[in-house]
Amino acid sequence: MSDSMSSISDKAGMSPGSLIHIGDAYEADTRMSVIDYSKETIEEQVIQSTDEILQYMDKDAVTWLNVEGLKDVEHIESIGKILNIHSLVLEDILNTHQRPKFEEFDDHLYIVLKKLALEDKAFNISYEQVSILVLDNFVVTFKEKTDDIFVPLKQRLSNSKGRIRNLGSDYLAYAILDTIVDQTFALLDSLDEILESTEEELLTNPTSGTLVSIQRIKRELIYIRKSVSPLREMLASIMRSDSILIQEKTNIYFRDVYDHALRITESIESYRDMLSGLLEIYISSVSNKMNEVMKVLTIFASIFIPLTFIAGIYGMNFEYMPELKWKWAYPVLWVLFISIPVVLLIYFKNKKWL
Amino acid sequence: MSDSMSSISDKAGMSPGSLIHIGDAYEADTRMSVIDYSKETIEEQVIQSTDEILQYMDKDAVTWLNVEGLKDVEHIESIGKILNIHSLVLEDILNTHQRPKFEEFDDHLYIVLKKLALEDKAFNISYEQVSILVLDNFVVTFKEKTDDIFVPLKQRLSNSKGRIRNLGSDYLAYAILDTIVDQTFALLDSLDEILESTEEELLTNPTSGTLVSIQRIKRELIYIRKSVSPLREMLASIMRSDSILIQEKTNIYFRDVYDHALRITESIESYRDMLSGLLEIYISSVSNKMNEVMKVLTIFASIFIPLTFIAGIYGMNFEYMPELKWKWAYPVLWVLFISIPVVLLIYFKNKKWL
């Protein structure tokens, strides 16, 4: 998400609806696959040309076209033509800087959101834009990258277990949405662990590296929140929608995703609060350390500086210094050298510096 | 609540409605008990099989089925079948990471919330999810653990004192809700005490342990708030509901619980404000301490360093140092050694450092 928006600003002044892929070009060719299912039958096929879509239309079966990779703009354009999609929607599909939103047209619905996935243990997160087009008995998904995220969903379709084969394209849209949103939970788990280990580190051995890592998590949370917080509003408007493409009985499933989105948003807010708590611990621990350093310095200096002065006195070379000739002067001084530190140490002890 | 959400993310891609218990497995067998009461009669019974429920249905008496322990998924599943509960609700009952919510169906209501209880004096809090299903003359509660929380309520039912035996399943639902919400007040009491003793500690003898404990309370408050703040919204939607399962005259009782939830939420916000006040005291006290340390160092160093220098001068071995031969030089120096500190101490006194 740290990629710049320059591509958008380059586009400023161009006609809306001019199709250009805006976003990081994951150098993957566009890959299209179709799943066509009804209560009884199901077939899955990889297609090469968008013209093959035509055979799946106007059938009673539900068809799911999954497009991975957005490099081949003409493919998306021809899908748009075949399915009669609004040009602004096509533009939004190709521009991968969208914030999650839901748009309603007469004969199709457009849902766009971010798929968040944990790249590795070091809390690197990848953001991928997924667009979902819902038509009558037809669902199209556009992904930036090729991955396995839809594999369990496809298996459920094949195995015919669950409601999924009996319900229409709106339920399929829900199932896809749910799959993507639930990805975020894994991320929150990982966040949980990282916060815990960071706190552990803070309490035992805080370094300036700890601060850097707190700030890194903080920044990542800002990005995550930006991708996740509009989800709630988006799902609310799906639930409010009176499009004929969403059946009454599917609404409860969208409410379920809505609840998940709500939980994710609240968790992120909690993590933000916790992070600021960690930061406070860090700042305090730095202060505490400085305090300790100062105490050591003060104790050493306060004890030895007066003693050095006393020794300095009797290092003077005056001719008339009667003490220099006294026999017990030196042992008496040693008594001083020992008792002054003892008194001071007791004093510091009382001040709880030791 | 620090348990991870990984179980949810593991479930990603599965069919909604596939029943799996998600949450900490409190290794308790599922224990079911039934209380069946009307104005005149009341009976309580522990049941082994869900089939025994059938005999309590279709009767005029109100039946309360209390299920403790969620390990035996098939029990919950069969209850769901008997009472005709929506599969998403069954899923929510088993997944103990729900945020408090109220859902309305044609012939049943679903309420889920957290029971917060103080585990011990050290402000450890246990979170338990309680689900309440309200049907016509039938109430089911699902708890994760076995405990005594419903004992006083059962006694009120037995003793027939109060309205409870005359009113329907909605009033019973209210009584259960009220019992759970009121648990939180004990928690707030304990919080009150802890904040007071922490403040005491801060003002008398702040240690870095105090900071850690402030942060621990802060984090716990974040969790509590997450569990408690949706209560208000939930109760508002119960009050707004026009389900025939909630009678008009019961509404005022739900408003009462709503008021409690409001008070709890406001108290938690107040505690947050107070905690940040405590943190400010802590940080200031650290600064003040460092100030004090610095003053001690400065006073010692400022007094003895000049004196040591003077002593150093007359420790030099130059052949031509006339003062060394003067008779009164040494006593005059002693006057200096005494008057310089006196002057400096007066100076520091004026600066209010002493």
Place this chain on the structure above:
Amino acid sequence: MSDSMSSISDKAGMSPGSLIHIGDAYEADTRMSVIDYSKETIEEQVIQSTDEILQYMDKDAVTWLNVEGLKDVEHIESIGKILNIHSLVLEDILNTHQRPKFEEFDDHLYIVLKKLALEDKAFNISYEQVSILVLDNFVVTFKEKTDDIFVPLKQRLSNSKGRIRNLGSDYLAYAILDTIVDQTFALLDSLDEILESTEEELLTNPTSGTLVSIQRIKRELIYIRKSVSPLREMLASIMRSDSILIQEKTNIYFRDVYDHALRITESIESYRDMLSGLLEIYISSVSNKMNEVMKVLTIFASIFIPLTFIAGIYGMNFEYMPELKWKWAYPVLWVLFISIPVVLLIYFKNKKWL
């Protein structure tokens, strides 16, 4: 308000409507007085038994029953029976942890709020719950303590000046409400003074005691806000109410109290902002002080440590140290001893440390 909520939590599980006095028991016996007035006549009487109320009912005159002290639960219970008050309301009257609210019933209105009064100059505040029941031509007030707050209002009633004798029980309720809310202004005055003197103290002679007192005011403000901020919402719902007990023309008076509540709330927010400003001054003044201490130390140390070193050189006992025999060596050194501090002092002057 620092009293614990344990009494409420003790009540958890009890039947709603079981009457127990919850709150600090101000050990005052319940004292009841009645004022009965119409346009022409007015009489005031202290009554001993709740049965005496009956004679005042069903009359055209407006009756105001003022109950002070909530210890005698049976009195409140019998008043409730006579006036046909909902049991939850009676419970709320006795439980003095209510947040200000307004509840509407068919034949009575229930208003509960806090009377805030300044106990002494040290900004100790007493919180007293006042409940107001408004019926047709009948108003009951329940106070925890006996005091003089209603004396001016009673005088206005006696002297028959103003509208008050011509208007119904709703106007009386307004007059009572207004009297209680206006108490808070005295508190804000006192707050104003305290903030001003605290700021004075901060700028002239900040001590750690100043911090403690800032925090104390801050905590007290949290409590005040908790008691005061729901007032606005409460008055808004009174104004929105379409109960026949509140006449259209009285509404404008409630709007007046609403404006007062708004001003109080906004003032409290302003005070919070100012307090955080004071805290910032305090923290900065601590830093500034430390800076000053450090400068003194640095100036002393930087001047005398080099000089001491130089003196140390010529205190060495090497046989071959030619300078020791030079005649002008010692005076030259004195030139050094004077010029080095001068140079350093000029340097520090340029750095604005002096």
Place this chain on the structure above:
Amino acid sequence: MSDSMSSISDKAGMSPGSLIHIGDAYEADTRMSVIDYSKETIEEQVIQSTDEILQYMDKDAVTWLNVEGLKDVEHIESIGKILNIHSLVLEDILNTHQRPKFEEFDDHLYIVLKKLALEDKAFNISYEQVSILVLDNFVVTFKEKTDDIFVPLKQRLSNSKGRIRNLGSDYLAYAILDTIVDQTFALLDSLDEILESTEEELLTNPTSGTLVSIQRIKRELIYIRKSVSPLREMLASIMRSDSILIQEKTNIYFRDVYDHALRITESIESYRDMLSGLLEIYISSVSNKMNEVMKVLTIFASIFIPLTFIAGIYGMNFEYMPELKWKWAYPVLWVLFISIPVVLLIYFKNKKWL
């Protein structure tokens, strides 16, 4: 605005509608002037008695009565009687602690707001309450003080330029409102300059006086905001109002004032943000200064303390110290005395302390 609210609290318990002037008594006699204008004619006159108002009523011409000074309560009272104003409004006119508001009555509108004016260059601000009563063809303004603020408006009326003479009392009310609100812009200009010069000061030569002045501006902003932020809401309710006293076509002018109020409010929020930025710079600059002081101390101490020790060694008086007799010992030591500081200075240079 730092005047206390005690006058209000003194009034607690008094009958609403008892007219007393509450606020700072600017010791000015009440001064009343009337402007009466129609399309063709205009006359301006100072009047002594409120009875003179009567001649201006029931005429087609628009009459503007401007009352300056609120000391003579009976004047206001008699105006209220003549114009049939609600007693609560009269009370509000006299009590100069109102927050800006708009109140609608059957035959008159009441607008109250604060006139903010810059007293002098030192950012002292005067707050004056202005009340505007709008009746059919009659406008009354009540001001606390006598000043020139309405002079340009009167000139516009006289010169007959602009719409103002053709439109009714609502347009006059708008013109008055606009004049008062636009005063605030001068204030914001001054604020702009002060913030800029404060920032300049912070970056070049921050003193603790800078902090005090930041805090003073901050507190003044709190007061300004309190006076200004309700304006927006007030103007919105004027625009929403369906009173026959405000004509449809005047609404657009009130929207214009609304926009100004919005801009003022937003500017104040921006200034608050900038102030907190200044505070952060201040705090950082204090830290930076301390850092610099510490570095100087550390450099001096680290260089000379080891050297002094070395000199101390050869100041010892042991009989068997072979070095003392070596011929090259003293020059060798000088090499040490020079090379140790050089090494340390290079070390500090590398640490970027120099």
Place this chain on the structure above:
Amino acid sequence: MSDSMSSISDKAGMSPGSLIHIGDAYEADTRMSVIDYSKETIEEQVIQSTDEILQYMDKDAVTWLNVEGLKDVEHIESIGKILNIHSLVLEDILNTHQRPKFEEFDDHLYIVLKKLALEDKAFNISYEQVSILVLDNFVVTFKEKTDDIFVPLKQRLSNSKGRIRNLGSDYLAYAILDTIVDQTFALLDSLDEILESTEEELLTNPTSGTLVSIQRIKRELIYIRKSVSPLREMLASIMRSDSILIQEKTNIYFRDVYDHALRITESIESYRDMLSGLLEIYISSVSNKMNEVMKVLTIFASIFIPLTFIAGIYGMNFEYMPELKWKWAYPVLWVLFISIPVVLLIYFKNKKWL
């Protein structure tokens, strides 16, 4: 945007609708150009006199009049007369301190917003007010300065690619709005880079200059937000508008701009969060540096001060100091001189100070 508002306050008291140019006078003469296009034809022309506009009116073709430079007030005035624009709108066009807003009149719409452009690499931003008047088949834009921003839009018009030539004046207004809003993305890109390089700087070599630049970005963000955040509200009211000047089918394009505005606003909020994160890093790094300085000082002082004292002891000149005569005393002392630092260094090592 740091220009003062004094010009506005100078205007206080003047008649609304008196036309004066308020704002920085970019000393450019007013330059007017007209583009007149229909589906088939298009012509562009620079015009000298406002009278030339008349020939373009009442034609079927859409006319776009672009006015650059606001110095010649009479030009704007005469355009206002010809097109029958409300005088308040003309005033707003000339006063360049407007916040973005949308106003609806019977026969024209008024849109005003800020064009933000990056002046140079040092993050200097220019703010220019652009006003858009939408009439039936006629669009007028007023700009403060002459620049190339509309060149790509004009080319699209000429090349007849896209919808733009087929749709009415509302679509043209959209295209202009879109062009201006999209400018802001370039700014955000630049912000992104600056934040990244600032963070880099902070982590490697923070100086007080870094703080100054953080604060400068912060202040600039406050200004940007002030210009940008009302956009969302403005576009929402365009979308809500039921003016006949905006066709139903154009609404979806305004929704597109709305989405852009939303994304910009959210990005700015994110940047604010990140900036405060940077500030925290800065403050911590200052503390860390001081810590390091203190450690160096403490280590040097703690090691050499005790040693110096020991050397001082045997520099004393007492006659009876038996150690001075011992043969091994001096070597034994050297053992001390070496072992004490070693012990202390191990101690500091254990404290992780080294």
